[in-house]
Amino acid sequence: MTDTTDTDNRDRLGSQLWGALKNALTDEDPIAQARRAKLQGGKAPVAATGPAPEPSVQAPMSPMAVALLEQVLSKATAYTALTEKLAPLESIISDERMRYQAAYALIKGSRSVEQVVQSIDMQHMQALEAEVGRFAAQLREKERVEIGTRSSECQTLSANIDAATRQTARLREELDARIQQIEATVARDRERLAQVSQEIDARRQELTGVKQQFDAAAATVQDSLSRAKATVVRHLA
Numbered sequence: 538m539t540d541t542t543d544t545d546n547r548d549r550l551g552s553q554l555w556g557a558l559k560n561a562l563t564d565e566d567p568i569a570q571a572r573r574a575k576l577q578g579g580k581a582p583v584a585a586t587g588p589a590p591e592p593s594v595q596a597p598m599s600p601m602a603v604a605l606l607e608q609v610l611s612k613a614t615a616y617t618a619l620t621e622k623l624a625p626l627e628s629i630i631s632d633e634r635m636r637y638q639a640a641y642a643l644i645k646g647s648r649s650v651e652q653v654v655q656s657i658d659m660q661h662m663q664a665l666e667a668e669v670g671r672f673a674a675q676l677r678e679k680e681r682v683e684i685g686t687r688s689s690e691c692q693t694l695s696a697n698i699d700a701a702t703r704q705t706a707r708l709r710e711e712l713d714a715r716i717q718q719i720e721a722t723v724a725r726d727r728e729r730l731a732q733v734s735q736e737i738d739a740r741r742q743e744l745t746g747v748k749q750q751f752d753a754a755a756a757t758v759q760d761s762l763s764r765a766k767a768t769v770v771r772h773l774a
């Protein structure tokens with residue numbers, strides 16, 4: 538289906554080019570017009586009345602289009618023979634139709650209009666298709682090398698990010714569990730601290746009572762010894 542469509546497009550384009558070039562080239566060329574005017578006594582033929590057709594204006598070509606056109610026209614054909622004659626006439630003949638007729642007059646001995654049109658359709662169009670295919674292949678290769686490499690890097694980075702995210706979540710869980718363990722230990726230690734503090738206070742009170750008892754006993758013994766001494770001195774001295 539695609540081949541048929543491409544063939545139809547080329548056929549229509551070839552027909553359009555054929556019509557345009559045939560109208561421009563098969564009319565009487567300027568040299569023949571000059572000769573006929575000379576035979577008529579220097580009188581130029583009267584032009585038909587009516588509005589002159591407006592010349593078609595082609596948009597400026599991009600640098601890429603210029604390079605592509607140069608590549609497509611690199612092979613010598615009947616059409617390039619015509620363009621070689623057209624180039625010097627650009628600054629001499631401003632009218633496009635007359636310029637084409639003058640250029641063709643220089644090559645029509647070896648090139649027919651049919652050959653010029655066929656060279657565009659059969660050679661330059663095919664050269665363009667070949668360049669389009671070559672560019673598409675180069676583009677696919679660049680995409681494979683450049684975009685493919687970056688795609689692999691993106692996949693690697695995504696995998697690293699996912700792994701780091703999982704590791705962070707795991708470490709956060711472990712840290713939370715460890716914090717809970719530490720908090721539980723701190724709670725037990727606080728409870729034990731309160732218990733030990735109470736035991737210390739109770740023991741201190743107990744020891745204070747024992748000391749008071751001992752001090753009282755010591756005072757009693759000291760008093761008893763003092764009286765015993767006094768008794769001995771009184772009775773025996």
